[in-house]
Amino acid sequence: MTDLRIAEIFGPTVQGEGAVIGRPTVFIRAGGCDYRCSWCDSLHAVKSEYRHEWQKMTSQEIWHKVELLSSSVPLLVSISGGNPAIQDFSTVIEMGKQKGYQFACETQGSIAAPWFNALDMLVLSPKPPSSGHEVNWDMFENCLSQAMYKPNISLKIVIFDDVDFDWAYDVAQKYSNLPLYLQPGNDNVDADSTFDLLQNQQKYEWLINKVNEKKWYNAHVLPQLHVWLWGNKRGV
Numbered sequence: 286m287t288d289l290r291i292a293e294i295f296g297p298t299v300q301g302e303g304a305v306i307g308r309p310t311v312f313i314r315a316g317g318c319d320y321r322c323s324w325c326d327s328l329h330a331v332k333s334e335y336r337h338e339w340q341k342m343t344s345q346e347i348w349h350k351v352e353l354l355s356s357s358v359p360l361l362v363s364i365s366g367g368n369p370a371i372q373d374f375s376t377v378i379e380m381g382k383q384k385g386y387q388f389a390c391e392t393q394g395s396i397a398a399p400w401f402n403a404l405d406m407l408v409l410s411p412k413p414p415s416s417g418h419e420v421n422w423d424m425f426e427n428c429l430s431q432a433m434y435k436p437n438i439s440l441k442i443v444i445f446d447d448v449d450f451d452w453a454y455d456v457a458q459k460y461s462n463l464p465l466y467l468q469p470g471n472d473n474v475d476a477d478s479t480f481d482l483l484q485n486q487q488k489y490e491w492l493i494n495k496v497n498e499k500k501w502y503n504a505h506v507l508p509q510l511h512v513w514l515w516g517n518k519r520g521v
């Protein structure tokens with residue numbers, strides 16, 4: 286059986302963003318990503334220099350850890366990364382579903398994993414221009430096709446500046462059938478530095494004002510709750 290590269294498994298904590306914000310969850314953070322966003326705050330799950338920290342685990346070992354953390358009481362399991370779509374989580378999902386757990390996955394939408402349609406929630410998070418990446422919309426469409434609209438699908442976009450905001454608005458018009466969650470970006474990505482809560486709150490207020498000026502009333506505007514609570518600390 287193929288091992289998966291896992292950066293960390295932790296929880297229960299609460300989901301800090303998107304459609305299920307505030308919901309108790311265990312996180313499985315996959316190691317490895319095909320992107321290198323300029324403001325990535327999960328570099329320990331992205332860069333190869335952290336690879337020695339990642340654990341090679343079988344699906345059974347991953348599932349055992351999730352059950353241990355959740356005391357075998359079914360809850361929402363959030364698969365994130367890195368880009369989890371690089372790896373095969375189908376067996377983990379299958380094992381969890383048999384026990385009544387639910388599964389959400391967040392990915393930038395650059396790789397369509399065959400197991401997307403086994404999820405309960407798929408959060409597609411296309412990266413705005415400030416990331417330094419250009420979205421491959423054909424690949425993004427493949428992700429939607431692979432999910433076959435079986436899970437609840439939503440969009441989550443982080444916004445750092447005016448250019449990102451206008452870009453996100455255009456994306457939202459194109460995918461107006463999908464619920465959309467906007468969040469101010471956190472560019473304070475150093476895990477050891479003191480997190481500037483006031484600055485982050487001001488950015489949230491800036492984003493709310495932008496959305497209202499644009500009369501973009503079907504957007505959900507959220508703070509990154511986990512960042513407000515724990516800054517860039519890992520494993521919470």
Ligand code: SF4
Pocket residue numbers: 318319320321322324325326327328331366367368393412
């Ligand atoms: S896609 Fe996500 S995990 Fe990968 S580099 Fe960008 S922000 Fe980091």
